[in-house]
Amino acid sequence: xxxxxxxxxVLVLILLLIIWQVxxxxxxxxxxxxxxxxxxxxxxxxxxxxxxxxxxxxxxxSILGFLIGSSIGLGVAIILHLVPKxxxxxxxxxxxxxxxxxxxxxxxxxxxxxxxxxxxxxIIILVCFFPITIAALDGFRQTSGELLHYMKMAGADRRxxxxxxxxxxxxxxIFSGLKIAATYSVMGAVIxxxxxxxxxxxxxxxxxxxxxxxxxxxxxxxxxxxxxMLFFAAIVLLEKRVIRWKTSGGGNSNG
Amino acid sequence: MAELAIEQLTKSxxxxxxxxxxxxxxxxxxxxxxxxxxxxxKSTLFHLIGGLYEPDTGTILLGGENIKGQKxxxxxxxxxxxxxxxxTVLDNVLLGAEIAGHKDQQAAIQxxxxxxxxxxxxxxxxxLSGGMKQRAAFIRSxxxxxxxxxxxxxFSALDEFTRSEMQKWLLDIWQHNKRSILFVTHNIEExxxxxxxxxxxxxxxxxxxxxxxxxxxxxxxxDITLTEEFLQYKKDIYKVLKKGTGE
Numbered sequence: 001x002x003x004x005x006x007x008x009x010v011l012v013l014i015l016l017l018i019i020w021q022v023x024x025x026x027x028x029x030x031x032x033x034x035x036x037x038x039x040x041x042x043x044x045x046x047x048x049x050x051x052x053x054x055x056x057x058x059x060x061x062s063i064l065g066f067l068i069g070s071s072i073g074l075g076v077a078i079i080l081h082l083v084p085k086x087x088x089x090x091x092x093x094x095x096x097x098x099x100x101x102x103x104x105x106x107x108x109x110x111x112x113x114x115x116x117x118x119x120x121x122x123i124i125i126l127v128c129f130f131p132i133t134i135a136a137l138d139g140f141r142q143t144s145g146e147l148l149h150y151m152k153m154a155g156a157d158r159r160x161x162x163x164x165x166x167x168x169x170x171x172x173x174i175f176s177g178l179k180i181a182a183t184y185s186v187m188g189a190v191i192x193x194x195x196x197x198x199x200x201x202x203x204x205x206x207x208x209x210x211x212x213x214x215x216x217x218x219x220x221x222x223x224x225x226x227x228x229m230l231f232f233a234a235i236v237l238l239e240k241r242v243i244r245w246k247t248s249g250g251g252n253s254n255g
Numbered sequence: 256m257a258e259l260a261i262e263q264l265t266k267s268x269x270x271x272x273x274x275x276x277x278x279x280x281x282x283x284x285x286x287x288x289x290x291x292x293x294x295x296x297k298s299t300l301f302h303l304i305g306g307l308y309e310p311d312t313g314t315i316l317l318g319g320e321n322i323k324g325q326k327x328x329x330x331x332x333x334x335x336x337x338x339x340x341x342x343t344v345l346d347n348v349l350l351g352a353e354i355a356g357h358k359d360q361q362a363a364i365q366x367x368x369x370x371x372x373x374x375x376x377x378x379x380x381x382x383l384s385g386g387m388k389q390r391a392a393f394i395r396s397x398x399x400x401x402x403x404x405x406x407x408x409x410f411s412a413l414d415e416f417t418r419s420e421m422q423k424w425l426l427d428i429w430q431h432n433k434r435s436i437l438f439v440t441h442n443i444e445e446x447x448x449x450x451x452x453x454x455x456x457x458x459x460x461x462x463x464x465x466x467x468x469x470x471x472x473x474x475x476x477x478d479i480t481l482t483e484e485f486l487q488y489k490k491d492i493y494k495v496l497k498k499g500t501g502e
Contacts, residue, residue, distance in 0.1 A: 146333065146335050146337050147337050147339065149333065149337075150331065150333050150337040151354070152305075152307055152326060153301075153302075153305040153307065153326070153329075153331040153333070153405075154327065154330070154331055154350070154351050154354050154355075154399070155306075155326040155327015155328070155354055155355065156326075156327075156354045160354055164339070164350070164353075164354070165339065168339070168341045168342075169341075171341070243341070245340055245341045245342075245379045245381075246340075246341075
């Protein structure tokens, strides 16, 4: 399906890259200001041994933060859902907490927790848990009234209603939350590495930009994009395996 | 022991009486239809029997046991099939039994076969037609261990043709798997074709205004709906319904 429908955006992307490639030498823009896509590509291939360590460090950090962040996000959603009083109290605060820019919070976390793993994980967790909590809460609450009525009449207790009805019903929403969180986790990891770390794409990028190796900055951006897309694709794949009843629903529209 | 005995049931919501001193009985393996104008508190009656609410006054006994406010004492089939879309048909059919705590997969597969759903065990509900979904929903309530099944206008959303198919199917499967059934409908013919006994409810506040014993022998053929006797019943019930609403 991607092969058939994906060619349009790919074509536009290629076109943009060609324009970029042609215009840079035309206006004699120096490489330290704006390298061409070709130069970036060559750099990405040649300096693989230089940044591979950084790349894997960021992958490890993002995955760890994503796993903890989404677990916490789901846990918070379940607790808030099962205890309506808590939801009423904390839901507005939850949204308020997202108005604090992570970039502002990051230096504070360094002051409190130093330069170790903990403040970095906290940043990723902070960016990850919110989309999941909100998505899961909405998923739980949008459970069909009809089905809920049936479950109650059939004598289901609170636990059965949650695990047999609300949880599976929220699955598609939870997955959209996970997709957003997965891409955010890479961003969170890079931001946290800017603050001070031994390795990571954030470090690689800071080093490159402070020495005007602009091509390497672009390589870092490219890596971040690829990583985010990879994480996103992984979640989509997982979703297809878990929610089989919905993917087959797409085929139903034909018949 | 599936005798349902409801005595003097009264329930009001926000000051309006929905049920007033309503009494009814259902014997073991009896098929009772409840007819009433729409908005006559039929669903409230079901919610009280199902234990979702407690009545203001009155008693509900099932097999001699008080089931007031006790969820899960009866099996239920709603107006919409209410199958869980993420479960296969087989898992859906087992849901009622699963909630009650003991499921028998083999019995479910056999029952699906008898009900004309063989081969659809691993399908998902969206792959079934409206009639098949209702069949699955009815099997789900048959496989639940409770001795009484409440049917809440189960065929009202189906087209006329499917509906009469489903009525015949329901009688057939019930004939081989007897249970006590309380069937709510607003269709006189449906009630006459299916039930042993018909109770007519008044408008709000609802109470039983008339009772008809339906004498047709079982198993019933479709052509009884064309007999003189059937039409006479229909007229009588219609009169009561009109008078009931006139009061």
